[in-house]
Amino acid sequence: MTATQTQPHARASASAVRGVLDLIGLVLSPVPLLVAVLPAAFTGGGQRRWFGGRADSQRAEAQAAKDDAAAAFYDLDTAQRDLRISIETISAVDSSPGARRAVDDFSAIGRRIDEASHQYITAVDAHDLDRDDLEASVASRARGELNRAKDELVRVKGDLDRFADGLGPLLDKAETQLARLAPAVERARAALLAASNALDSVRESGFRADDLAGRLASLAPELTKLNQGAGQHGVAETIHRADQVLRDAEAVRAEAERLPERAAEIDKRLVSLRTRAQALTTRADSVEPTLSELRRRFSAECWQDLQSVPEQATQSVHQAEEKLGAAAKAREEQRWPDATALLATVRALLNTTDEAVSAAGDRLQRLNAVAKDPQQEIDRTRFAVRDAQRLAMSGRNTPDPRHARPLDDAVARLQRAVDSLSGRHPDYWHFLTETEAVRRSASRVVEQIREDRGSGVSDRP
Structure with a gap:
């Protein structure tokens, strides 16, 4: 069996890989072709002179053994050359323990190949099968030595083929990397x-x-x-x-x-934020009249947390305008990250100011509504609690304590909020914050019940 038949993977990849290895600068180590120094190893050398009898028969058998050994030697040498390319491909790409082990194993097989080749060369050099006076005993001894050399070459060739078959995954990985x-x-x-x-x-x-x-x-x-x-x-x-x-x-x-698009975006944001800052300055002027009405119509608890809004709004808008100037300078100097960061700061300042300015107007609107008709807020909150109670009792005879306790607390809290409106100067803002808290509590219970049922957790008694 030839090397081409026993090593399809190595022979198929040898020519393709050789060019890539040369491209990346790897120099293949030269392997001396031992056949070249054995001109007589394949032909027998010289002109044969045959004589009849037992000596000629032994000579013919020895010559056949020599030819078989030469063929085995050639097959092993060819297979080793092709496999060396595969090993160099793997070692050039893969430094994993498996790849290093493959290189070491190939070196060990190489030493066995050297020993088998030396045995073969020694057997060939030891006997001149073309001698006219070759004795039958010498021819027989030569045949035995050559057969043993051939058998060792074939045995090592088999080990080399099995080793080559095991290199498939490593070689595929290496060739993929090279590709x-x-x-x-x-x-x-x-x-x-x-x-x-x-x-x-x-x-x-x-x-x-x-x-x-x-x-x-x-x-x-x-x-x-x-x-x-x-x-x-x-x-x-x-x-x-x-x-x-x-x-x-x-x-x-x-x-x-x-970059051009980014510069245009920054220019657009500069204009937009500058316009917004100017609008907020105008809106901030309306906070003081709103606070005056709150002070006149409602108790101090309803508006005292808003006292600092006008001053804070003025300071925030002024700070935003300073940052806008710095952002414009950064844009002019083409310091794009600085300009972007400064604009983000301006936007955050204006958002905070906008919320504070809006809070005063929203507060007055909500207080006016609840002072005129608190029952609407009460009904809205009771509906939220009762809806949660109905869900908690759905499919049950008694509610789960995890759900019943917070709902009972919510009912009591709502009642206390309603009772607080009976005074001469009710704290409507406290009433609104309490009813909002009760609705949040009921909503949390509803979410918990739905999560339990959605996850398959049984809450049945």
Whole structure:
């Protein structure tokens, strides 16, 4: 059986891998072809002179044994050469314990191959089967030694084939990595070029883009290492570096292409937030009249927490305007991250101010409504509690204590809130906060019941 038949995986991949290994700078160790130094190993050498009798028969058998041993030697040598390419492919890509063990095992088999080859060469050199006076006993001894050498070559060849069959997963992994190498490096180089072109384009439009230029410049050493090749830095590390350069370069390109749009967005936000700050200044002026009405019509508990709203609103709007000025300067200097951060701060300040200014008007509106008709708030809250009670009793004779206790507390709390309205100067704001708290409590019980039933937890007595 030939090496091609016994090692399909190694022979099929040998020619394809050889070119890739040369590309990444790996130099295959030369293997001396022992056949080349044995010109007589395959032909027998010289012109044969045959004589009849037993000696000629022994000579023919010895020569046949020599030819069989030469064929076995050639098959083993060919298989070892092909498998060496596979091993070098694996060691160039894979540094895992399994890959290192495969390299060590191949070295051990190589030593056995050397021993078997030495035995074969010794047997060939020891006997000149073309001698005219070759004795039958010498021919018989030569046949025995050559057969033993052939058997050892075949035995080692079998071990080599079994070893090659076990390399399949490692070789597949290594070849996959090698197949990724060239495309990964090419994609990284293309991404760097695209980023550079995008940066040049926005600079021609008047944008400095200094931060992007710095980020792109920082990738130059990585490009140098990519150009040095995987032979110097390893296949796995080179693929990882190419992927990282690709991501970084694409990020620079995307940000460069979006820079004009980003500048336009910042300009738009500057105008919008400046308009909003001016509107809030006008709205803040209405807080004081609202507070005056609250003080005149309701008890101190209903409005005293709003006393500081006018002053706080004025301070917040002033601070927002200062931040807007700083954001405008950052935009002019093309400090985009600073401008974006300052605008976010302005927006947060204006949101807080807007809520505070709105709170005074909302408070007056709600207090007016409850002072005119508190029963509407009472009915709304009782409905929420009763709805929760009905759900808690659904399919049960007695409620679960986990649900009944908070609902009973909610009923009592609502009653106390209603009783608090009987005074001469009711605290309507306390009443509203209490009824809101009761509704939240009922809502939590409803959520708990639905979660228990949805998860299959039985709450039956």
